[in-house]
Amino acid sequence: MQATKFRTSRRSQHNKSRTYTYKADCTSCGGQAVVPFVPIPGKDLYCSDCFTSRKNNGLLLKRVDNEEKEEAYRNIFSSIDLMPTTRAAIATMGITDPSPIQASTIPLLQEGYDVIGQARTGSGKTLAFTIPIIEQADPSVRSVQAIILAPTRELAIQIANVVKPLANRRSLKVGLVYGGHSLLPEKKLLHSGIQIVIGTPGRMLDHIRQGNLIPNNLKVLVVDEADEMFDMGMAQDVEKIISATPDDRQTVLFSATLPNWVAKTAKKHLKNPKTVAVDADMHASPDIEHVIYEINKFDKLQALKTLISEQPGPTLVFGRTKHGVKKLADQLAHSGYQAEAIQGNLSQNARERVMNKFRSGKLPVLVATNVAARGLDIKGIDQVVNFDIPDSPQLFTHRTGRTGRMGRHGQSVTFLMPDDVKQWKIIERFIGQKFPRKRWAQEAHSNIR
Secondary structure, X not given: OOOEEEEEEEEOOOOEEEEEEEEEEOOOOOOEEEEXXXXXXXXXXXXXXXXXXXXXXXXXXXXXXXXXXXXXXXXXXXXXOOOHHHHHHHHHOOOOOOOHHHHHHHHHHHOOOXXXXXXXXXXXXXXXXXHHHHHHOOOXXXXXXXXXXXXXXXXXXXXXXXXXXHHHHOOOOEEEEOOOOOOXXXXXXXXXXXXXXXXXXXXXXXXXXXXXXXXXXXXXXXXXXXXXXXXXXXXXXXXXXXXXXXXXXXXXXXXXXXXXXXXXXXXXXXXXXXXXXXXXXXXXXXXXXXXXXXXXXXXXXXXXXXXXXXXXXXXXXXXXXXXXXXXXXXXXXXXXXXXXXXXXXXXXXXXXXXXXXXHHOOOOEEEEOHHHOOOOOOOXXXXXXXXXXXXXXXXXXXXXXXXXXXXXXXXXXXXXXXXXXXXXXXXXXXHOOOOOEEEOOHHHOOOOO
């Protein structure tokens, strides 16, 4: 490559400075190219016309590539009008068609209606309210535009894992707020201009009271698992949060069941809501095999060990109290089983560590209080064991709903002691089905440690 150096002068405001440009042959047309740097032998150089042509051609190729991608994603949720970025994000999740709750709910939310959603566990309702939120939010507005309330930290984290991939496609920022750790990192996050906040009612209300979270520009408020919030004593906090938001917001309320509090809240805070009920009467999933064992108290531990040994897949065991759950996990671990407990006294870091191990398959047995009965969307839980009978029919529904999700087969085992019979009859009346019972016979089970 032949290059010729020549000098030019340029007068600045205060002094006269000298700059140099270089002439060389254009790689494309062979004409003269003038550049402000020393040409490197072997490196392509272009005259202004060829450079502009190549640039425009590159933009054209990029546009064609984007159009091809858009065409490839056109069959994703094809029955619903969505942004290309949303379809692309859904495609990465391995989903092509909307579930019934999604097909019914998303268009209503897109049209601006308030919605009451009722569907059985594992129906895909998180994506049903997430997609309209993502498409409504404005990335250029650096303030909170959507709040999603969840009854537990675990469910809040799980929702965030669904929201973030879609939000990233539109350059939207998502924040998580929940108890168990310092407020300061969350305060900084809220002041950074995030658009979507997900969290538990108590911590959300703390930030509103302290002025860290100002919902003046809120477009959408989602209350997920509303009946569980009432059961956990969060009703007042939820009411206060709703009252702190603008009257013209869109409100979405999801609940597996609709007790009086949920109905009253909907009547008070929702404007002419549309109700979407998908499989609402299916309190017990048809994909779950229910096994009820009549058993004595002193046989329960050995029976649990036997069931775990006979089940190669993950097992979720429910107990009634924090102390009882911890003791049971320790007893299993002492007997050589890989088991850990999750309950309210654990720090948030410890809870997340245990849950991540269980989700990844590194922990075969998780023993939990009712804190885990809601919102744990973990694929592949083959067996749920009610070591202690739940205190309410709703909790039984939520516990057993951890298995048999999204068409998978699961088994729910319940230990029934003589003192539990009265409560069990209440559960059966609620479900509308009477399950056959078996007497636990240890000798009938061969795989015993």
